[in-house]
Amino acid sequence: MTYDTDGAENGGEPESTDSLKAFGEVVKAFRKRAGLTQEQFAPLVRYSLPTVASVEQGRRFPPGPFVERSEDVLDAFGAIKGAAKHLARKPGLAKWFRQWAEFERRAITLYTYECRVVPGLLQTEKYSKALHSEHLPPLSDEQIESQQDARTERQQLLQERPNTTFGFILEEHLFRRGLGGSEATEELLAHLVKLVQRRNITIQIMPLAQGEHAGLHGSLHLLETPDNRWLGYVEGQESGLIFTDLKVVSTLKLRYARMTSQALTAKDSLSLMQRMMRGET
Structure with a gap:
């Protein structure tokens, strides 16, 4: 048997999923709770502003360090780490x-x-x-x-x-x-x-x-x-x-x-x- 795994459309950037969008909303909610804009939040987690925006919009799979730093910076009671466990997309893989x-x-x-x-x-x-x-x-x-x-x-x-x-x-x-x-x-x-x-x-x-x-x-x-x-x-x-x-x-x-x-x-x-x-x- 042969599995044809064709289907890339944009240079290997994976598509968004409901779990990614949900994770992004969790990060956004805790960021706003902390009174931070995306511009203020980005340097605190040591990622670029476009990366933060894409994660919150569910267009980008969050890197492992992003999850850890967001949890610490936003004092999210484990919610961000918990949401990350349910992500359903392989990051950056075609x-x-x-x-x-x-x-x-x-x-x-x-x-x-x-x-x-x-x-x-x-x-x-x-x-x-x-x-x-x-x-x-x-x-x-x-x-x-x-x-x-x-x-x-x-x-x-x-x-x-x-x-x-x-x-x-x-x-x-x-x-x-x-x-x-x-x-x-x-x-x-x-x-x-x-x-x-x-x-x-x-x-x-x-x-x-x-x-x-x-x-x-x-x-x-x-x-x-x-x-x-x-x-x-x-x-x-x-x-x-x-x-x-x-x-x-x-x-x-x-x-x-x-x-x-x-x-x-x-x-x-x-x-x-x-x-x-x-x-x-």
């Missing part, structure tokens, strides 16, 4: 990706091959901002901030699931491109070098010298569920497909397995990343 993101949260194994950009789970802030700044149609500062928040939250998977096996195969050209400039690339490489020190995270580099390999069909994602089922996911520019059909998933697994033997070993990949950090060819 519509077509949200179902896969839910599967990710419960996965016991997660494999990713990427040839376009460094996967969101591995991105640094500078790299992510550089990526979003090139988005077409252009994103507003508020939309970029929302997507940054989403990536930060999603990356908690790497921290919170030490028993989940994470495997990544990344094309060497993703680093050679220098997205965001040399400083952003060096920061990204340093981040990856640190991540692979964890025993449950493996990163392999597919070298430029490897002219032909099993990933030429494009990027792919695989995961194993807690009941040991395997799912596959592939993504286009404005859509994504989740595969449950055993034959299709088996083919994706076969391609990923072949790539693990065609890419550099984890040890050699680490060495290459360290050399690229030092500016060596």
Whole structure:
């Protein structure tokens, strides 16, 4: 079976929901109770005025720190934190990706091959901002901030699931491109070098010298569920497909397995990343 998760309309900015609107009304009520305007409230929670306005209007999923700071600043008797528990939207994630993101949260194994950009789970802030700044149609500062928040939250998977096996195969050209400039690339490489020190995270580099390999069909994602089922996911520019059909998933697994033997070993990949950090060819 294939799930077509197409449906993005505005650069990955999720739609409003009743729970978001209700949360916004709670924040607005306590802000007015405190005698604060949005202009006065924004610096107290250390978010921009547009962000505060969007949260109150139910157009923006509130970042975690926003909830905590609003609760403290407005002395809301736990009401804001309570309302936040019932929010029903994945912040900053494109519509077509949200179902896969839910599967990710419960996965016991997660494999990713990427040839376009460094996967969101591995991105640094500078790299992510550089990526979003090139988005077409252009994103507003508020939309970029929302997507940054989403990536930060999603990356908690790497921290919170030490028993989940994470495997990544990344094309060497993703680093050679220098997205965001040399400083952003060096920061990204340093981040990856640190991540692979964890025993449950493996990163392999597919070298430029490897002219032909099993990933030429494009990027792919695989995961194993807690009941040991395997799912596959592939993504286009404005859509994504989740595969449950055993034959299709088996083919994706076969391609990923072949790539693990065609890419550099984890040890050699680490060495290459360290050399690229030092500016060596």
